[in-house]
Amino acid sequence: MLDAATAVFSERGFHAASMDEIAERAGISKPMVYLYLGSKGELFSACIRRAGGQLTEAISAAAAPELPAEQQLWAAVQAFFEFVGEHRDAWAVMFRQARGEGEFAGEVAGIRRLVVDNVADLFARAIHSAGALDPGPDELRALAHALVGTGESMAEWLLDHPDERPETAATRLMNMLWMGLGSLIRGEVWRSPVPVPLPPGQ
Amino acid sequence: MLDAATAVFSERGFHAASMDEIAERAGISKPMVYLYLGSKGELFSACIRRAGGQLTEAISAAAAPELPAEQQLWAAVQAFFEFVGEHRDAWAVMFRQARGEGEFAGEVAGIRRLVVDNVADLFARAIHSAGALDPGPDELRALAHALVGTGESMAEWLLDHPDERPETAATRLMNMLWMGLGSLIRGEVWRSPVPVPLPPGQ
Amino acid sequence: MLDAATAVFSERGFHAASMDEIAERAGISKPMVYLYLGSKGELFSACIRRAGGQLTEAISAAAAPELPAEQQLWAAVQAFFEFVGEHRDAWAVMFRQARGEGEFAGEVAGIRRLVVDNVADLFARAIHSAGALDPGPDELRALAHALVGTGESMAEWLLDHPDERPETAATRLMNMLWMGLGSLIRGEVWRSPVPVPLPPGQ
Amino acid sequence: MLDAATAVFSERGFHAASMDEIAERAGISKPMVYLYLGSKGELFSACIRRAGGQLTEAISAAAAPELPAEQQLWAAVQAFFEFVGEHRDAWAVMFRQARGEGEFAGEVAGIRRLVVDNVADLFARAIHSAGALDPGPDELRALAHALVGTGESMAEWLLDHPDERPETAATRLMNMLWMGLGSLIRGEVWRSPVPVPLPPGQ
DNA sequence: CATGAATGAGGCTTCATTCAT
DNA sequence: TATGAATGAAGCCTCATTCAT
Numbered sequence: 001m002l003d004a005a006t007a008v009f010s011e012r013g014f015h016a017a018s019m020d021e022i023a024e025r026a027g028i029s030k031p032m033v034y035l036y037l038g039s040k041g042e043l044f045s046a047c048i049r050r051a052g053g054q055l056t057e058a059i060s061a062a063a064a065p066e067l068p069a070e071q072q073l074w075a076a077v078q079a080f081f082e083f084v085g086e087h088r089d090a091w092a093v094m095f096r097q098a099r100g101e102g103e104f105a106g107e108v109a110g111i112r113r114l115v116v117d118n119v120a121d122l123f124a125r126a127i128h129s130a131g132a133l134d135p136g137p138d139e140l141r142a143l144a145h146a147l148v149g150t151g152e153s154m155a156e157w158l159l160d161h162p163d164e165r166p167e168t169a170a171t172r173l174m175n176m177l178w179m180g181l182g183s184l185i186r187g188e189v190w191r192s193p194v195p196v197p198l199p200p201g202q
Numbered sequence: 203m204l205d206a207a208t209a210v211f212s213e214r215g216f217h218a219a220s221m222d223e224i225a226e227r228a229g230i231s232k233p234m235v236y237l238y239l240g241s242k243g244e245l246f247s248a249c250i251r252r253a254g255g256q257l258t259e260a261i262s263a264a265a266a267p268e269l270p271a272e273q274q275l276w277a278a279v280q281a282f283f284e285f286v287g288e289h290r291d292a293w294a295v296m297f298r299q300a301r302g303e304g305e306f307a308g309e310v311a312g313i314r315r316l317v318v319d320n321v322a323d324l325f326a327r328a329i330h331s332a333g334a335l336d337p338g339p340d341e342l343r344a345l346a347h348a349l350v351g352t353g354e355s356m357a358e359w360l361l362d363h364p365d366e367r368p369e370t371a372a373t374r375l376m377n378m379l380w381m382g383l384g385s386l387i388r389g390e391v392w393r394s395p396v397p398v399p400l401p402p403g404q
Numbered sequence: 405m406l407d408a409a410t411a412v413f414s415e416r417g418f419h420a421a422s423m424d425e426i427a428e429r430a431g432i433s434k435p436m437v438y439l440y441l442g443s444k445g446e447l448f449s450a451c452i453r454r455a456g457g458q459l460t461e462a463i464s465a466a467a468a469p470e471l472p473a474e475q476q477l478w479a480a481v482q483a484f485f486e487f488v489g490e491h492r493d494a495w496a497v498m499f500r501q502a503r504g505e506g507e508f509a510g511e512v513a514g515i516r517r518l519v520v521d522n523v524a525d526l527f528a529r530a531i532h533s534a535g536a537l538d539p540g541p542d543e544l545r546a547l548a549h550a551l552v553g554t555g556e557s558m559a560e561w562l563l564d565h566p567d568e569r570p571e572t573a574a575t576r577l578m579n580m581l582w583m584g585l586g587s588l589i590r591g592e593v594w595r596s597p598v599p600v601p602l603p604p605g606q
Numbered sequence: 607m608l609d610a611a612t613a614v615f616s617e618r619g620f621h622a623a624s625m626d627e628i629a630e631r632a633g634i635s636k637p638m639v640y641l642y643l644g645s646k647g648e649l650f651s652a653c654i655r656r657a658g659g660q661l662t663e664a665i666s667a668a669a670a671p672e673l674p675a676e677q678q679l680w681a682a683v684q685a686f687f688e689f690v691g692e693h694r695d696a697w698a699v700m701f702r703q704a705r706g707e708g709e710f711a712g713e714v715a716g717i718r719r720l721v722v723d724n725v726a727d728l729f730a731r732a733i734h735s736a737g738a739l740d741p742g743p744d745e746l747r748a749l750a751h752a753l754v755g756t757g758e759s760m761a762e763w764l765l766d767h768p769d770e771r772p773e774t775a776a777t778r779l780m781n782m783l784w785m786g787l788g789s790l791i792r793g794e795v796w797r798s799p800v801p802v803p804l805p806p807g808q
Numbered sequence: 809c810a811t812g813a814a815t816g817a818g819g820c821t822t823c824a825t826t827c828a829t
Numbered sequence: 830t831a832t833g834a835a836t837g838a839a840g841c842c843t844c845a846t847t848c849a850t
Contacts, residue, residue: 013302015217019845029811031847040845096302100215100294139374142359146378149355150348157347176348180382221820231836236821417706419621423841433815438842500706504619504698549763550756550782557755561748576745580752584786590738594786625824635832637826646824 001026001036003089006047010092014044014101045107048098051090052111058083059115069126070178073119077151077173081166084155091159095152112148120144147177203228203238205291208249212294216246216303247309250300253292254313260285261317271328272380275321279353279375283368286357293361297354314350322346349379405430405440407493410451414496418448418505449511452502455494456515462487463519473530474582477523481555481577485570488559495563499556516552524548551581607632607642609695612653616698620650620707651713654704657696658717664689665721675732676784679725683757683779687772690761697765701758718754726750753783 004026008017019040023030037043062079063072084091098108120140127134135143154169206228210219221242225232239245264281265274286293300310322342329336337345356371408430412421423444427434441447466483467476488495502512524544531538539547558573575594582594610632614623625646629636643649668685669678690697704714726746733740741749760775 011304013215013217013304015215016303018843030845031811032809034846035810092302100298100302101218102213102215105298142356142371142374143378145359146352146356146374149358150352152355153351154344154348156351157344172344172348176345176382177378178382180378180380220818222818232820233822233836234834237834242820415708417619417621417708419619420707422839424839434841435815435843436813439813444841496706500711504702504706505622506617506619546760546763546778547782550760550778553759553762554752554756557758558748558752560755561751576748576752580749580783580786582786584782584784590736624822636824637832638830640825641831 001028001033002047002050005043006051006089006093009044009047009097010089013097014040014104041103044093044098044101044104047090047093048104048107048111051087051094052108052114054087054090055080055083055094056111056114059118063118063122069122069129073122073126074170074174076118076122078166078170080151081155081158081169085158085166088159091155095155116141116144116148119147147173150176203230203235204249204252207235207239207245208253208291208295211246211249211299212291215299216242216306221245243305246295246300246303246306249292249295250306250309250313253289253296254310254316256289256292257282257285257296258313258316261320265320265324271324271331275324275328275379276372276376278320278324280368280372282353283357283360283371287360287368290361293357297357318343318346318350321349349375352378405432405437406451406454409437409441409447410455410493410497413448413451413501414493417501418444418508423447445507448497448502448505448508451494451497452508452511452515455491455498456512456518458491458494459484459487459498460515460518463522467522467526473526473533477526477530477581478574478578480522480526482570482574484555485559485562485573489562489570492563495559499559520545520548520552523551551577554580607634607639608653608656611649612657612695612699615650615653615703616695619703620646620710647709650699650704650707650710653696653699654710654713654717657693657700658714658720660693660696661686661689661700662717662720665724669724669728675728675735679728679732679783680776680780682724682728684772684776686757687761687764687775691764691772694765697761701761722747722750722754725753753779756782 005017005022008022008025011017012021019030019033022043023033026033033043037046058079059076062075064075065072067075094108094111098104120137120143123140123144124134124137127140151173154173158164158166158169207219207224210224210227213219214223219242221232221235224245225235228235235245239248260281261278264277266277267274269277296310296313300306322339322345325342325346326336326339329342353375356375360366360368360371409421409426412426412429415421416425421444423434423437426447427437430437437447441450462483463480466479468479469476471479498512498515502508524541524547527544527548528538528541531544555577558577562568562570562573579594611623611628614628614631617623618627625636625639628649629639632639639649643652664685665682668681670681671678673681700714700717704710726743726749729746729750730740730743733746757779760779764770764772764775
């Protein structure tokens with residue numbers, strides 16, 4: 001049922017989605033939807049929470065805590081792009097639809113905060129393990145926030161360019177993040193600290 | 203009138219916004235809104251186009267074409283953050299609301315494309331003037347697209363942290379863009395190629 | 405529900421009729437009307453089509469095809485006047501309301517054409533069986549069209565004179581049609597080729 | 607101004623006609639329309655009354671009172687068809703639009719009554735001058751009413767068949783009226799009691 | 809448990825009508 | 830006098846939500 005709702009919400013948006021269409025696409029009757037979820041708002045909220053859970057789950061599962069920070073980041077970024085590619089609807093609900101609905105923006109902001117905090121933590125550990133000057137947690141969170149935005153933007157790009165592979169986007173993001181354009185200009189290129197794991201089934 | 207509409211759309215979203223509220227907040231009656239703009243959709247579209255025009259205008263005005271690319275980029279980024287801070291509603295309409303409304307997503311995508319193309323061009327010129335290897339236009343546009351996403355995300359951060367000055371965000375973006383996190387870790391910092399102009403009144 | 409709609413449309417006309425009143429008079433709520441009929445236009449159209457069906461049905465049922473043409477005509481004319489007397493609303497919708505609404509004039513014209521064609525055919529057979537000169541189909545249809553107009557006008561007269569019996573109007577129409585005023589002046593009078601069937605209950 | 611109003615009313619009907627369009631087509635501003643005619647209803651009423659006046663005028667002018675009744679009838683019928691052909695809009699307003707609008711049906715009924723009374727009077731005089739049995743005024747008015755309906759129907763036929771000349775319709779009507787279908791079957795045909803007057807300007 | 813049937817409420821849109829100039 | 834500008838009122842339609850079965 002959440003699948004159907006997520007699909008409709010992602011296509012139409014919260015307000016334009018009709019409970020009729022959701023129920024129909026779920027193959028059940030409208031009163032059932034209300035019995036299980038209570039109201040349109042709660043249904044939307046459930047979609048958001050499930051999508052958020054899946055996303056954070058996917059990222060956490062990829063970034064094994066025993067790995068070095070840079071490597072965790074690389075894994076997380078890859079997992080993120082893969083998630084977006086495989087859950088287009090869930091992604092659209094969170095990133096494109098829920099953001100504008102004041103009533104639900106908080107929920108998606110909470111999910112985003114989880115990711116940002118994770119990333120900020122990885123930044124901190126990477127800096128710490130390099131023995132560099134600690135920029136302070138606020139600065140780190142600002143950077144992490146920015147990185148997540150970069151990823152989101154690249155995710156949209158990925159969805160608009162079906163030929164592109166997630167790994168390409170991931171590499172591009174790491175390059176931009178780790179090297180900066182200046183370094184790129186100087187011919188430096190970031191390389192995966194570990195051999196790129198083959199996609200499953202290849 | 204577009205001000206009122208932009209305000210309401212930014213708060214409520216396209217569907218949840220009511221023409222009644224827009225008219226009331228504009229201080230006129232509903233039939234006037236229809237007389238001048240035609241329909242809710244055209245009103246929304248007009249808000250988007252005006253916001254887009256203002257944004258691209260602000261960026262173009264800041265990035266004087268005779269300056270070096272890096273400097274133009276710096277000026278454009280600053281102008282962008284200033285615009286967002288000063289036109290919160292317009293920004294919210296474009297970035298948070300119009301994206302999810304299929305019917306209007308195209309318009310905001312068009313505006314975004316303008317900005318991305320500009321940025322990609324600046325990238326190309328920066329790389330060219332550095333005599334570095336040309337990465338090809340597609341790669342450049344992908345990078346520019348990513349950078350714009352970074353800026354959008356930072357803009358949201360800025361709106362959530364009213365104490366932060368736009369220059370700070372701009373510097374942070376240029377650092378991340380130009381130096382990369384790796385360089386930052388090594389203690390390198392990007393610096394404005396020109397003295398930062400003082401904000402008016404300081 | 406079509407009854408209620410026909411009643412309201414007949415009193416107010418298409419534009420002046422409000423869906424609110426129709427729903428109220430039908431004893432249901434407005435959304436039900438939309439659920440069953442779709443829109444005001446389709447509702448009006450349904451009323452027209454039902455009325456047309458009833459009318460043509462009544463006429464066809466009366467004019468048994470095995471009878472001679474003159475007798476069929478007589479039966480049809482009677483059936484027509486009885487129909488109008490018993491379905492005032494349906495008649496008003498077709499004859500007084502739908503004619504002026506460009507969008508629906510075609511439907512009522514189609515119904516009328518059915519009747520006219522039937523009448524023209526009866527004319528043709530009457531003439532043929534009398535061995536008279538065939539005036540050609542166009543001329544016949546013109547005459548039939550005129551006769552139908554005569555009937556329509558008499559129907560209105562009937563509605564305005566509730567004391568008058570339908571048989572009187574039917575006889576008058578046959579007289580005018582068959583004898584012409586000239587013959588009437590000469591004292592000739594048309595008589596029903598069969599004994600007038602008594603109305604039910606008398 | 608009445609021309610414009612009549613045109614719009616005839617195309618759209620009373621309710622669907624908008625004062626905006628009427629004013630625009632009249633080449634004046636809306637407040638002027640209200641200044642001169644007061645309200646939409648009065649404007650419609652004025653259109654009806656003018657059309658009715660023109661019609662009765664045309665008929666009266668044609669039927670010179672010193673002529674014999676049959677000849678007056680013939681002249682009146684011709685004048686009627688010519689009027690309809692030359693004032694399509696006025697005709698449509700009266701016959702197709704005003705009939706359904708309860709508020710105005712009375713006005714058009716009044717006009718119609720004038721014509722019917724005239725016709726009934728001609729009938730009476732024709733019968734009287736033939737020395738035949740007087741059928742009584744009510745019967746006469748019923749017949750006259752029927753004849754007018756025949757004429758209206760033929761008028762519509764004429765409007766739908768632009769190739770047909772008004773004289774043809776007039777002859778057909780007189781035939782049907784005077785001879786009846788029975789006489790027609792017997793090969794009798796009504797002929798104009800006077801040479802057909804040439805249309806003006808020929 | 810599951811649903812067909814039903815509705816109150818509200819939104820977009822338009823129109824007859826009137827000021828203020 | 831003539832009009833551009835403005836509006837209260839009302840209509841069509843749809844939707845989230847709930848009974849009664």
